[in-house]
Amino acid sequence: MESAIIAVFVLGYLAITLEHNLKIDKLIPALAMMAICWAFIAFGIEDFQNWFDSGAHALVGGDGGFGELAKPEKMHMMEEGLLHHLGKTAEILVFLLGAMTIVEIIDYFNGFATIKSFIKTRSKKRVLWIFGFLAFILSAIIDNLTATIVLISILQKIISDRNIRIWYAGLIIIAANAGGAWSPIGDVTTTMLWIGDKVSTGKLFGYLFVPSLLCMIVPTFIASFLKPFQGNLPDEEEGVEENKTHRFGPTMLYLGLSAIIFVPIFKVVTHLPPYVGMMLSLSVVAIFAEIYSNSKFTMASVGANEGHDADGGSAHHSPVHHSLSKIELPSILFFLGILMAVAALESLGLLFNFADWLKDATPQLGTEMHEGGVSDLVVMALGVGSAVIDNVPLVAASLGMFTEPLDHELWHFIAFAAGTGGSMLIIGSAAGVVAMGMEKIDFFWYLKKISWLAFIGFLIGSIAFMVMRTLF
Secondary structure, three states: OHHHHHHHHHHHHHHHHHHHHHOOOOOOHHHHHHHHHHHHHHHHOOOOOEEEEEOOEEEEEEOOOHHHHHHHHHHHHHHHHHHHHHHHHHHHHHHHHHHHHHHHHHHOOOOOOHHHOOOOOOOOHHHHHHHHHHHHHHHHHHOHHHHHHHHHHHHHHOOHHHHHHHHHHHHHHHHHHHHHOOOOOOOOOHHHHHHHHOOHHHHHHHHHHHHHHHHHHHHHHOOOOOHHHHOOOOOOOOOOOOOOOOOOOHHHHHHHHHHHHHHHHHHHHHHOOOOHHHHHHHHHHHHHHHHHHHHHHHOOOOOOOOOOHHOOOOOOHHHHHHHOOOOOOHHOOOOOOOHHHHHHHHHHHHHHHHHHHHHHHOOOEEEEEOOOOOOHHHHHHHHHHHHHHHHHHHHHHHHHHHHOOOOOHHHHHHHHHHHHHHHHOOOOOOOHHHHHHHOOOHHHHHHHHHHHHHHHHHHHHHHHHHHHHOOO
């Protein structure tokens, strides 16, 4: 039965990787994979000899262990394990829902148009550096996926030539993924490690800020000498319509970003799970959104339409309800499916055993991570792997594979490798996939023009991390 479960996981994984070829949304195989894996565990529960207790993080097996238990006791342990994993997964999903809603509320008031007003230059090289640093900083605050969407949307208002834009989009992907790696709320995988009590905010910043910054700066510096970034951008065409700035837009932008930044502080002070702080932040932002929306409605009644009032519709609805309706629910369901499918493999102890094999089979590279532990090469391989397959299941698997304590350098290296390694292919990260959709970027164009820059950044950042960890 274990072989059947592994086969289901591999086939589901393959379907996720080939999403664009199969024309099937990746959430479908993820959800199917989750349900079938757990169903097979239930059907074959009597035959399993090992069980991984995630709560105690220990393998239950051997003489007098899981294999000797009666079926009702095994079923009880399975149900407890399923509930444990669902609870941990729900923490991540609720956190993401809160963050996504705050971002959509900011967008409801057209707050991101404020960022566009900061860009005055027409020099291609300067615009490249501006967008690189904006992506690096914004992704650490509102996550790399959202930062990419926002910046490419702004890019489309500034540059009308798509052939020029896609070069900027490629560098935005690298910068956004690099920025998301050093923040606990910058990337889903980093958030998973943070919520799973593997990394803390202070140590994450200390270990990864410099490697992540180099991962962004080096490719951007090299790209600035390439032909597409020489000279000046053509003047904006009059036909390109600029976004109107809502009078409450800047206020909601700064309020929303501050509320998201507040979440790690809330966790440090209260020691409560991050989703609790995110719900508090969402409630505060929502209160101001409702107040400002009422003000807008009053103005609309006397003919002073602005922002979303222009279409005559959304001004009469709650901004919170409107924002919730725009949440990427398929992404949430995908995370549910993939995390719970990986949890099935973890519960059977398969990931635990695979980790032991990996430690023994892989040669050490550089400084050992811990006594008899995981080599740098293993973690870098995870980073390269995240470019081919989704980094969410890779990190989810690592949570079940390794038992190192909070803030061990292994977890920080995994956060960096999984977060930045996905930049090497356009399908390797959520930021890349959304940029691919928004600008219709060809897979092989990215592979030829951008991938080598991303690889250099990943390599330089990894070396910088190996140096930085000696300081902590």
